[in-house]
Amino acid sequence: MKKTQNVLIKGTKxxxxxxxxxxxxxxxxxRELNDKLSESSRLNEESPLITVKVKIGNRYLxxxxxxxxxxxxxxxxxxxxDSIESxxxxxxxxxxxKAEKEIVSVAKIVRSGQVLEVPGDLLLIGDVNPGGTVVAGGNIFVMGSLKGIAHAGAGGNTNAIISASEMMPTQLRISHHINRSPDIKEDVEKKDMECAYIDxxxxxVIDRLQVLIHLRPNLTTLEGGS
Structure with a gap:
């Protein structure tokens, strides 16, 4: 009877x-991992550093x-x-x-020196004054004036967006991307709610909120118009 292998080693680029x-x-x-890695190490003693990805399936470590x-x-x-995947x-x-997928609703004015941070999406019913900061792991929706700093996708989500009824930020951040107001204020219409996203x-870039229907069709589970 063939012995089952508990460790499989596959080479990739x-x-x-x-x-x-x-x-x-x-x-x-x-025990089996030690045997196989020892054999692999002996065969590659003069090789440069090799990264290893470990896949452990349904095992909890x-x-x-x-x-x-x-x-x-x-x-x-x-x-x-390099990584252990389970x-x-x-x-x-x-x-x-779960927290990162939840929408947190807050009704307040974020004043200078204040920081409002949530793990998921932020729905702020109020203004962000100059010197104020809002941070979200997901998207940021400001039902008011955004005149301070907004950082969406703080955990690395480059698909996150920032929207505001009045978009006049001192700085916008999405994931690790940063842009300041003077660089993004050109040719912006003020009559519509606006959004910022990574193109x-x-x-x-900043555009009308309506473009998100096509750019981010899976933005929320809410139904939208055409």
């Missing part, structure tokens, strides 16, 4: 991918076990773990993902 069985015991997994895997691989001369979410990760040239 970016390094190595380790597929670890999620049914065997963790001890058994470490504690932080201590993840660190143990990192150290385990680091001992194999030219190997280093299909299992912890409770805190699930709660964070195909990787630049923050």
């Amino acid at each position: 970016d390094g190595l991918t380790l597929h670890l069985d999620d049914q065997c015991s963790y001890t058994e997994l470490k 504690t932080d201590e076990q993840k660190e143990e895997l990192h150290e385990f691989v680091r001992q194999k001369k030219n190997l280093v773990i 299909n299992v979410l912890t409770k805190s990760e699930a709660e964070r993902m 195909q040239n990787d630049q923050i």
Whole structure:
């Protein structure tokens, strides 16, 4: 009877991918992993540093076990773990993902020196005065004047948008992209609600809110007009 392999090693253009069985015991997994990585290390002693992606399927690993895997691989001369991917979410990760998808509604004026920050989308019914800052992990909707700083997609979401009834910001940020008011105020009509987004040239631009129907059709679960 053929022995089941608990560790599969596949080479890619970016390094190595380790597929670890999620049914065997963790001890058994470490034993086989050690044998295969030791063999791989002996065959590649003169090779440059190789990055390793670890896929653990439906197995849950504690932080201590993840660190143990990192150290385990680091001992194999030219190997280093780039990421550990699991299909299992912890409770805190699930709660964070849920929070990032929620819309937080706030009715207030964000005054100079104040910072309003939410993990998901922000719906602000009020103004952001000069010197005030609003930050969201998702999108920012200001039902009022935006005259301060707005940072959408703070966690790295480049598809996030910023919209305001009156768009007069001192600075806009979407993910790691930054643009200031003097650079984005040209040819902007003031009669419509406006939005800022990252275009195909990787630049923050401002346009009428209506363009989002076509640019970001999955922006929210709310129904929109044509």
